[in-house]
Amino acid sequence: EDKVVQSPLSLVVHEGDTVTLNCSYEVTNFRSLLWYKQEKKAPTFLFMLTSSGIEKKSGRLSSILDKKELFSILNITATQTGDSAIYLCATTGNTPLVFGKGTRLSVIA
Amino acid sequence: GAVVSQHPSWVICKSGTSVKIECRSLDFQATTMFWYRQFPKQSLMLMATSNEGSKATYEQGVEKDKFLINHASLTLSTLTVTSAHPEDSSFYICSAIGVGTDTQYFGPGTRLTVL
Numbered sequence: 252e253d254k255v256v257q258s259p260l261s262l263v264v265h266e267g268d269t270v271t272l273n274c275s276y277e278v279t280n281f282r283s284l285l286w287y288k289q290e291k292k293a294p295t296f297l298f299m300l301t302s303s304g305i306e307k308k309s310g311r312l313s314s315i316l317d318k319k320e321l322f323s324i325l326n327i328t329a330t331q332t333g334d335s336a337i338y339l340c341a342t343t344g345n346t347p348l349v350f351g352k353g354t355r356l357s358v359i360a
Numbered sequence: 361g362a363v364v365s366q367h368p369s370w371v372i373c374k375s376g377t378s379v380k381i382e383c384r385s386l387d388f389q390a391t392t393m394f395w396y397r398q399f400p401k402q403s404l405m406l407m408a409t410s411n412e413g414s415k416a417t418y419e420q421g422v423e424k425d426k427f428l429i430n431h432a433s434l435t436l437s438t439l440t441v442t443s444a445h446p447e448d449s450s451f452y453i454c455s456a457i458g459v460g461t462d463t464q465y466f467g468p469g470t471r472l473t474v475l
Contacts, residue, residue: 282462283462283463285462285463285464287466292468292469293366293453293466293467293468293469294404294453294466295466296463296464296465296466299462299463301462339403339404341464343462347392347394347406347409347457347464348394348406348455348464350403350404351403352402352403353403
């Protein structure tokens with residue numbers, strides 16, 4: 252059974268801190284790993300990763316995939332209160348999309 | 361970017377009534393749409409996969425007669441919760457995939473409250 256595990260489950264940091272969110276997976280016929288940010292409503296797409304070692308970057312957020320060790324990290328630098336959200340990692344493979352339970356990030360001023 | 365809309369955003373209904381939720385891909389054609397359910401403080405749970413022009417594929421434990429899905433066109437899928445009960449109260453989210461891509465784009469969700 253495909254599995255996606257995220258850690259930590261919850262994280263509280265101060266504004267300006269850098270955070271690293273982890274996602275490990277066991278997926279049959281892995282195709283891609285996706286990161287989403289979920290605030291009050293539905294998830295919004297952040298990154299899709301298909302190749303190992305290639306960093307994807309968008310502003311203060313970046314992510315990288317390691318297909319050998321079966322994990323990905325999402326980095327957020329200089330965090331702001333607006334980064335507070337649940338960050339979801341998901342994979343595609345035989346199953347269209349398998350989500351992890353998410354990491355709840357709270358950024359306090 | 362790809363935009364997916366849902367209607368309504370929020371619905372309150374009486375127990376025993378049916379509720380229809382629409383999911384539209386606004387600027388792309390979606391051969392496949394997905395319906396998820398999310399309980400408070402939990403991750404999304406896939407309910408069914410909907411392919412245009414064919415019957416939906418339901419996940420184990422999801423009653424297909426209770427949650428009717430129709431994917432009538434490449435831009436529209438509907439979820440009808442039939443004879444809704446309070447335990448059906450939840451946040452229902454749809455997503456859509458464009459042709460030749462793996463990325464699912466999510467609608468904003470519909471919050472259903474059954475009294």
